Amino acid sequence: MAYTITEKCNGCGACARLCPAGAISGEKKKLHTIDAKLCIECGACGRVCPQSALLDAAGGLCAMTKRSEWPKPDVLLKACIACAICVDACPVGCLAMSDVPRDKGVDAFPYLKDSKACIGCGFCSKACPADALVMKKPSPVQKPAAAA
Amino acid sequence: MNKPYMGKILMVDLSNRTMTEEEIPDRVYEQYLSGMGLGAYILYNRMPAGADPLGPDNILGFCSGFLTGTGSLFSGRWTLVGKSPLTGCWGDANCGGTFSPAIKHCGYDAIFFKGISSGPVYLYVKNGKASLKDAADLWGRDAVETEEALKKQYGPKAAVAVIGPAGEKVSLISGVCSDKGRIAARSGLGAVMGVKKLKAVVLDGVQRIGAHDPAEMKRLSRHCLKWVNFPLPLPGWMLGFVGAFLRVTPIVFPQDGILYTSILRKWGTGGMNQTSIEMGDSPLKNWDGSNRDFPMSRSRTINPDIVRRMEIVKYHCYSCPVGCGGICAAKGKYPHTHKPEYESVLALGGLCMNEDLDSIFYLNELLNRAGMDTISAGATAAFAVECYEKGILTKEDTGGLELKWGNTEAMVALIRKMVDREGIGDLLADGTKIAAQKIGKGSEAFTVHAGGQEPAMHDGRCDPGFNVHYSLEPTPGRHTLGAHLYYEMFQLWKLVKGIPKPAPLFTKNSKFRIDGEKAQMAAVCSKFMSLANGAGMCMFGLFIGAKRVPTFGWLNAATGWRLTPEDYMTVGERIQTLKQAFNVKHGIEPRNNFISGRALGHPPQKRGANQGRSVDIEKLAPGYWEQFGWDTATGKPKEETLRKLGIQ
Numbered sequence: 001m002a003y004t005i006t007e008k009c010n011g012c013g014a015c016a017r018l019c020p021a022g023a024i025s026g027e028k029k030k031l032h033t034i035d036a037k038l039c040i041e042c043g044a045c046g047r048v049c050p051q052s053a054l055l056d057a058a059g060g061l062c063a064m065t066k067r068s069e070w071p072k073p074d075v076l077l078k079a080c081i082a083c084a085i086c087v088d089a090c091p092v093g094c095l096a097m098s099d100v101p102r103d104k105g106v107d108a109f110p111y112l113k114d115s116k117a118c119i120g121c122g123f124c125s126k127a128c129p130a131d132a133l134v135m136k137k138p139s140p141v142q143k144p145a146a147a148a
Numbered sequence: 149m150n151k152p153y154m155g156k157i158l159m160v161d162l163s164n165r166t167m168t169e170e171e172i173p174d175r176v177y178e179q180y181l182s183g184m185g186l187g188a189y190i191l192y193n194r195m196p197a198g199a200d201p202l203g204p205d206n207i208l209g210f211c212s213g214f215l216t217g218t219g220s221l222f223s224g225r226w227t228l229v230g231k232s233p234l235t236g237c238w239g240d241a242n243c244g245g246t247f248s249p250a251i252k253h254c255g256y257d258a259i260f261f262k263g264i265s266s267g268p269v270y271l272y273v274k275n276g277k278a279s280l281k282d283a284a285d286l287w288g289r290d291a292v293e294t295e296e297a298l299k300k301q302y303g304p305k306a307a308v309a310v311i312g313p314a315g316e317k318v319s320l321i322s323g324v325c326s327d328k329g330r331i332a333a334r335s336g337l338g339a340v341m342g343v344k345k346l347k348a349v350v351l352d353g354v355q356r357i358g359a360h361d362p363a364e365m366k367r368l369s370r371h372c373l374k375w376v377n378f379p380l381p382l383p384g385w386m387l388g389f390v391g392a393f394l395r396v397t398p399i400v401f402p403q404d405g406i407l408y409t410s411i412l413r414k415w416g417t418g419g420m421n422q423t424s425i426e427m428g429d430s431p432l433k434n435w436d437g438s439n440r441d442f443p444m445s446r447s448r449t450i451n452p453d454i455v456r457r458m459e460i461v462k463y464h465c466y467s468c469p470v471g472c473g474g475i476c477a478a479k480g481k482y483p484h485t486h487k488p489e490y491e492s493v494l495a496l497g498g499l500c501m502n503e504d505l506d507s508i509f510y511l512n513e514l515l516n517r518a519g520m521d522t523i524s525a526g527a528t529a530a531f532a533v534e535c536y537e538k539g540i541l542t543k544e545d546t547g548g549l550e551l552k553w554g555n556t557e558a559m560v561a562l563i564r565k566m567v568d569r570e571g572i573g574d575l576l577a578d579g580t581k582i583a584a585q586k587i588g589k590g591s592e593a594f595t596v597h598a599g600g601q602e603p604a605m606h607d608g609r610c611d612p613g614f615n616v617h618y619s620l621e622p623t624p625g626r627h628t629l630g631a632h633l634y635y636e637m638f639q640l641w642k643l644v645k646g647i648p649k650p651a652p653l654f655t656k657n658s659k660f661r662i663d664g665e666k667a668q669m670a671a672v673c674s675k676f677m678s679l680a681n682g683a684g685m686c687m688f689g690l691f692i693g694a695k696r697v698p699t700f701g702w703l704n705a706a707t708g709w710r711l712t713p714e715d716y717m718t719v720g721e722r723i724q725t726l727k728q729a730f731n732v733k734h735g736i737e738p739r740n741n742f743i744s745g746r747a748l749g750h751p752p753q754k755r756g757a758n759q760g761r762s763v764d765i766e767k768l769a770p771g772y773w774e775q776f777g778w779d780t781a782t783g784k785p786k787e788e789t790l791r792k793l794g795i796q
Contacts, residue, residue: 038355
């Protein structure tokens with residue numbers, strides 16, 4: 001099964017630009033399509049589509065959410081076993097293993113290296129055998145006071 | 149999505165630059181899994197008999213593990229397969245890192261190459277599209293530089309397997325590198341890649357890997373994790389004394405691999421450096437010396453605590469909770485290097501009578517970058533030193549190098565020459581067997597090889613199981629397929645019916661008694677490791693014990709099959725027999741692969757840990773072959789055996 005695009009699509013291309021599998025194609029301002037063979041069901045297209053033109057693998061309508069509200073992985077270092085499964089599971093490569101050790105010991109740990117690239121798919125959290133990654137909505141960042 | 153395999157392979161013909169995707173029937177996976185099993189299936193069926201290993205007919209395969217990416221642990225190993233130019237036999241080498249899942253993320257279980265390219269190329273796979281790209285500007289660069297250049301171009305998520313200058317120069321002891329210093333080194337398959345003019349394979353896919361029952365996979369993994377973090381209250385300085393104790397005690401007990409896992413977790417494979425030397429497990433002075441020649445006063449420089457001081461951060465392969473690797477800071481030209489493995493330290497250290505740790509760090513990185521096997525390179529250097537000491541090689545031959553035992557500078561210069569194929573290095577860059585053929589003058593007596601491949605740093609005079617596997621495996625000279633010690637640690641008797649359980653205490657000498665039980669134990673190891681190499685499992689994980697690391701359970705949960713451990717052992721047996729059938733198809737006489745007399749203890753050593761011990765491989769072989777239904781006189785699989793296992 002894969003995600004599908006409905007007639008509501010206005011061809012803005014936001015989903016195609018974001019798709020980590022290169023599964024979405026279509027001309028500008030025309031109906032886009034998803035190659036079911038390539039779709040990995042990460043749901044990024046559904047979260048970004050301003051037209052609500054995406055149906056998920058089960059046929060449910062996807063709702064657009066603000067990118068700043070997309071959940072991001074939070075690593076629980078105490079539980080982490082440093083197996084790097086999460087780093088491999090990430091389709092956009094935004095996680096990386098540290099090249100410095102943790103506070104105690106010499107194990108490396110995964111961290112969100114490129115938080116802007118994260119698409120909030122949660123594959124890392126699902127794949128973790130130690131339940132050491134949880135997807136959390138980022139807490140609202142307080143805007144710094146405007147410079148005088 | 150709910151199968152652990154992708155069901156497809158990519159076949160690349162480098163001669164006419166065509167790429168063909170092929171679907172593999174489910175039946176093949178049920179019979180052979182993927183990894184080494186799928187590799188053996190394709191190579192056995194597609195490679196014409198008598199193919200030149202360095203010709204266009206040889207097929208080189210990069211095969212991912214069957215369990216890789218399914219939520220199992222210790223399952224991140226990929227296997228490189230091909231006909232070995234070093235031995236002429238079935239060749240395989242496996243490696244951890246991040247390359248195994250990358251093959252599956254591209255939608256394939258394996259990628260095979262045949263033919264020879266007219267110029268240097270590399271394969272790039274992205275989003276289901278594969279293309280061959282020109283590699284003229286990468287040719288000649290070392291493995292780490294090439295990987296960095298390719299990752300700069302394609303992003304850090306791309307996984308890269310690459311040959312270094314040694315593979316390009318068709319050194320028969322070269323391998324294929326990935327992750328900036330991990331290397332699938334054995335069997336000389338880097339030379340096959342070099343001769344095909346294939347510089348690298350770059351994989352950048354995101355396809356997901358499934359499992360039939362992800363919840364059960366996770367449950368089994370959580371169960372397994374309980375056994376990984378087992379603290380070992382043993383300081384590093386005591387490890388040499390542990391080895392000395394094991395040397396002198398006449399009675400031993402079956403070893404529990406959980407202790408070994410603790411050592412791996414704390415120090416890496418190097419944790420055994422001093423212990424192995426003291427107990428007689430490490431060959432020294434080109435297999436002619438003993439622990440007396442390299443006492444603790446000399447080996448203290450390679451004590452694991454000293455190696456560990458250089459470690460900056462641990463390095464885990466994909467899906468491994470142990471993390472035996474490490475990234476180290478080193479002196480000299482290369483500031484960062486992978487922590488030298490036990491095999492590298494002993495091959496470049498004890499075997500050459502070299503106790504200089506800085507030189508070992510340097511040579512390890514040099515060889516990793518060049519893509520040359522540290523085991524074979526160290527063994528060949530040790531052979532050259534002995535030839536020099538015995539007057540067979542002169543200062544003129546060596547280009548002015550004084551190759552004496554313990555002359556570190558000369559040894560480093562010699563290995564540099566081997567990497568560059570310069571002067572005497574050109575003669576030595578294809579391993580000891582070919583070097584001895586070229587040198588002549590009786591130098592053959594100082595070579596230690598099985599079928600042309602230098603055995604690893606585990607002495608079969610200490611554990612006779614190693615000699616059985618070095619000599620009788622379809623891939624001669626490999627140490628990762630079985631031993632008496634491995635049998636104890638796998639603890640397979642807890643799950644597989646009808647196999648012997650070792651006594652709670654036994655004498656060390658009883659290991660040398662030749663009986664049916666030993667043959668059965670060796671065959672069980674071979675079957676289990678063939679299965680494990682098909683599944684992509686790491687041997688160090690399996691050492692924890694079959695019940696604690698649930699390989700069979702993971703296989704059933706990942707596939708939905710309901711096979712018993714005995715059924716899975718038959719899969720291993722089928723893979724092993726297919727490899728042997730491959731050798732027979734290519735005209736190999738299994739008897740010619742017996743390891744050199746020196747390693748068998750002919751004549752026995754006069755002093756040290758293995759004093760007076762010898763192994764009669766002629767007597768051991770028929771029992772091992774019989775276990776598989778192979779002819780007891782020739783080692784060739786019988787017709788009825790092939791039929792029974794469904795091998796056509």
